Amino acid sequence: QVQLVESGGGVVQPGESLRLSCVASGFSFSNYAMHWVRQAPGKGLEWVALIRSDGSNKYNVDSVKGRFTISRDNSKNTLYLQMNILRPEDTAVYYCAKGTSSGGYLCDFWGQGTLVTVSS
Amino acid sequence: DIVMTQSPDSLAASLGERATINCKSSQGILYSANNKNSLAWFQQKPGQPPKLLISWASTRRSGVPDRFSGSESGTDFTLTISSLQAEDVAVYYCQQYYSTPLTFGGGTKVEIK
Numbered sequence: 215q216v217q218l219v220e221s222g223g224g225v226v227q228p229g230e231s232l233r234l235s236c237v238a239s240g241f242s243f244s245n246y247a248m249h250w251v252r253q254a255p256g257k258g259l260e261w262v263a264l265i266r267s268d269g270s271n272k273y274n275v276d277s278v279k280g281r282f283t284i285s286r287d288n289s290k291n292t293l294y295l296q297m298n299i300l301r302p303e304d305t306a307v308y309y310c311a312k313g314t315s316s317g318g319y320l321c322d323f324w325g326q327g328t329l330v331t332v333s334s
Numbered sequence: 335d336i337v338m339t340q341s342p343d344s345l346a347a348s349l350g351e352r353a354t355i356n357c358k359s360s361q362g363i364l365y366s367a368n369n370k371n372s373l374a375w376f377q378q379k380p381g382q383p384p385k386l387l388i389s390w391a392s393t394r395r396s397g398v399p400d401r402f403s404g405s406e407s408g409t410d411f412t413l414t415i416s417s418l419q420a421e422d423v424a425v426y427y428c429q430q431y432y433s434t435p436l437t438f439g440g441g442t443k444v445e446i447k
Contacts, residue, residue, distance in 0.1 A: 324384055
């Protein structure tokens with residue numbers, strides 16, 4: 215069965231960096247696009263970034279451009295989100311999610327999430 | 335960016351009653367390759383990640399009870415729970431996956447009256 219396990223969350227100060235990881239199992243990771251989606255405490259869902267199955271194309275929301283970088287290592291079945299210059303408004307649970315195809319914009323399975331708190 | 339406007343923000347219905355959630359996209363999201371709208375519905379129960387219920391506006395995912403159905407009319411979309419059950423208490427989100435940035439509606443909280 216599909217499993218996505220996120221890690222790397224924690225408490226950091228504004229301006230600091232953090233790298234999230236998501237280890238995938240139960241499917242052929244290298245064949246599917248992957249996403250990061252976040253949810254601020256008590257708020258709705260916000261899509262953050264997408265990477266195609268081969269890493270050739272990446273997309274992200276404007277609010278994280280120049281600060282967050284999505285990447286993947288298909289040999290390790292792992293998705294990453296490098297987050298730099300963190301702001302208080304980046305505080306959220308970060309979910310990784312599996313796309314439905316190599317470039318799939320639709321997410322069909324989500325991990326349990328990892329909490330990132332940005333506070334001084 | 336495509337704005338997804340969802341209504342109501344919350345609703346309460348009795349067990350066995352029908353519950354209806356609306357979602358409107360600010361522009362067309364019709365995928366030309368299959369002539370289907372790129373609209374998904376997710377269910378999120380407290381403390382859990384979202385779960386995909388419906389894709390392409392009306393295609394129920396395998397294993398989703400048939401009391402959940404999706405419909406569409408142009409840029410207006412509807413999720414209907416035909417007979418509300420206790421386990422349906424959750425927040426429901428619509429999402430367009432037509433173009434990046436992918437965007438969600440604000441969510442509808444469904445409770446039992």
